[in-house]
Amino acid sequence: MIKKGTRISTPKGKLGVLIPGMGAVATTFIAGVEAIRTQGAKPFGSLTQMGTIRLGKRTEKRIPMIKDFVPLADVADLVFGGWDIHGENSYETAVRSGVLERTLLDSLKSQLRQIKPLDAVFEKRFVKRLTPTHVKKGKTKYELALQVIDDIKNFKRQNDLDRLVMIWCGSTEVFLKPGDVHATLANFEKGLKKSHPDISPSMIYAYAALSSGIPFANGAPNLTCDIPAMVELAQRNKAPICGKDFKTGQTFMKTIIAPGLKSRMLGLRGWFSTNILGNRDGEVLDEPESFKTKEESKLSVLDHILQPEVYPELYRGFHHQVRINYYPPSGDNKEGWDNIDIFGWLGYPMQIKVNFLCRDSILAAPLCLDLVLLLDLAQRSKMYGIQEWLSFYFKSPQCAPELYPEHDLFIQLMKLKNTLRYLRGEELITHLGLEYYD
Numbered sequence: 001m002i003k004k005g006t007r008i009s010t011p012k013g014k015l016g017v018l019i020p021g022m023g024a025v026a027t028t029f030i031a032g033v034e035a036i037r038t039q040g041a042k043p044f045g046s047l048t049q050m051g052t053i054r055l056g057k058r059t060e061k062r063i064p065m066i067k068d069f070v071p072l073a074d075v076a077d078l079v080f081g082g083w084d085i086h087g088e089n090s091y092e093t094a095v096r097s098g099v100l101e102r103t104l105l106d107s108l109k110s111q112l113r114q115i116k117p118l119d120a121v122f123e124k125r126f127v128k129r130l131t132p133t134h135v136k137k138g139k140t141k142y143e144l145a146l147q148v149i150d151d152i153k154n155f156k157r158q159n160d161l162d163r164l165v166m167i168w169c170g171s172t173e174v175f176l177k178p179g180d181v182h183a184t185l186a187n188f189e190k191g192l193k194k195s196h197p198d199i200s201p202s203m204i205y206a207y208a209a210l211s212s213g214i215p216f217a218n219g220a221p222n223l224t225c226d227i228p229a230m231v232e233l234a235q236r237n238k239a240p241i242c243g244k245d246f247k248t249g250q251t252f253m254k255t256i257i258a259p260g261l262k263s264r265m266l267g268l269r270g271w272f273s274t275n276i277l278g279n280r281d282g283e284v285l286d287e288p289e290s291f292k293t294k295e296e297s298k299l300s301v302l303d304h305i306l307q308p309e310v311y312p313e314l315y316r317g318f319h320h321q322v323r324i325n326y327y328p329p330s331g332d333n334k335e336g337w338d339n340i341d342i343f344g345w346l347g348y349p350m351q352i353k354v355n356f357l358c359r360d361s362i363l364a365a366p367l368c369l370d371l372v373l374l375l376d377l378a379q380r381s382k383m384y385g386i387q388e389w390l391s392f393y394f395k396s397p398q399c400a401p402e403l404y405p406e407h408d409l410f411i412q413l414m415k416l417k418n419t420l421r422y423l424r425g426e427e428l429i430t431h432l433g434l435e436y437y438d
């Protein structure tokens with residue numbers, strides 16, 4: 001464990017952000033950062049840019065901005081690159097994705113046009129709905145990994161970068177269960193050389209990042225880093241890793257409402273969630289095997305928060321159903337519907353209906369920014385392996401094998417802020433507060 005108040009090296013020079021999968025989320029993130037640094041746009045939704053942190057007692061009134069409290073890289077120092085299966089530059093992709101207004105994108109055109117994806121590692125078996133035009137060729141998966149490692153080295157050299165972070169914003173891959181090939185690093189490397197069928201493209205990027213000592217975050221629910229082989233590699237090369245699947249729309253709401261119901265000991269009979277969305281992500285998730293990966297990630301949340309084994313009378317056997325409906329006219333403007341059947345005093349039933357009209361990539365982009373900056377901070381603080389304190393950002397947080405993941409958004413936020421306090425040698429905040437009444 002790192003020491004309280006550990007020395008954190010100051011962020012010098014530029015930080016490269018490598019993104020496998022340069023689609024709607026990635027280009028909304030990139031264009032947003034460009035608008036923030038060149039046009040004074042506001043980074044709403046980003047805890048690192050807008051959030052504060054209370055230090056010491058409430059009477060001390062010490063509440064700095066998070067970005068002034070911990071030495072984060074400046075958004076002005078981010079340099080973007082990545083991979084995709086198509087050859088569009090980021091301007092073209094952002095226009096096609098239809099998330100941001102054309103006038104804004106046109107004002108950023110010269111910067112965005114320069115950001116072009118490199119040829120991707122892709123295997124159709126893992127994302128059946130997409131047909132690639134720009135992919136790498138290699139005799140084995142190991143050769144492909146070496147090509148990605150070369151891409152990383154070249155990107156670093158060409159852009160004169162000091163440090164790098166990789167964040168997967170690619171499509172959701174089909175459901176995979178961890179097997180022998182994922183169990184140890186030795187098995188995984190053997191598997192790469194034999195092109196084992198259960199090594200997915202996202203694992204190849206993660207392997208390349210971690211082999212190069214680069215932190216890795218996973219915006220999709222793919223297995224990717226959530227296997228012992230990658231944890232071993234991250235430990236060995238002192239690279240931080242964290243959870244999977246950005247917690248943005250419906251699951252974000254779920255992890256706010258469910259802890260509230262539980263805190264008041266209100267019971268749950270059923271929770272039906274459906275989503276209507278029409279972007280390319282929706283199209284990929286229309287494929288049952290990709291949906292299965294997403295479904296697993298979305299379903300796990302309620303059981304962990306509500307703990308039916310601890311509160312059987314309130315939560316045993318509640319019906320939880322999640323649907324995703326691909327409806328092209330909606331584009332990136334996802335609509336989440338939730339019907340929640342609860343019960344209270346003497347078992348009397350009640351209902352909650354939530355209709356969240358959100359914008360998927362608008363919710364995800366600030367999470368990308370925070371994760372990039374916090375993973376870089378973690379590495380400069382000499383933290384490596386699983387970073388459970390970043391659970392705040394994920395539908396499927398990653399944690400030590402003997403633990404269950406923490407899904408409650410407010411516990412996650414407290415964990416994140418206490419980790420920052422710990423890094424800076426400040427007292428942790430327990431919210432006990434009895435000392436004010438002595």
Ligand SMILES: NC(=O)c1ccc[n+]([C@@H]2O[C@H](COP(=O)([O-])OP(=O)(O)OC[C@H]3O[C@@H](n4cnc5c(N)ncnc54)[C@H](O)[C@@H]3O)[C@@H](O)[C@H]2O)c1
Binds near residue numbers: 084219248360361364
């Ligand atoms: N937007 C959200 O709120 C949100 C929340 C949670 C998770 N996610 C996940 O984030 C990911 C990105 O979402 P999006 O809306 O940008 O989707 P998108 O379809 O617009 O972008 C994904 C991109 O990944 C590319 N791709 C697929 N496989 C690749 C590979 N092997 N190598 C390189 N590129 C590859 C595709 O060509 C596409 O351009 C999806 O997996 C989605 O499920 C999004």
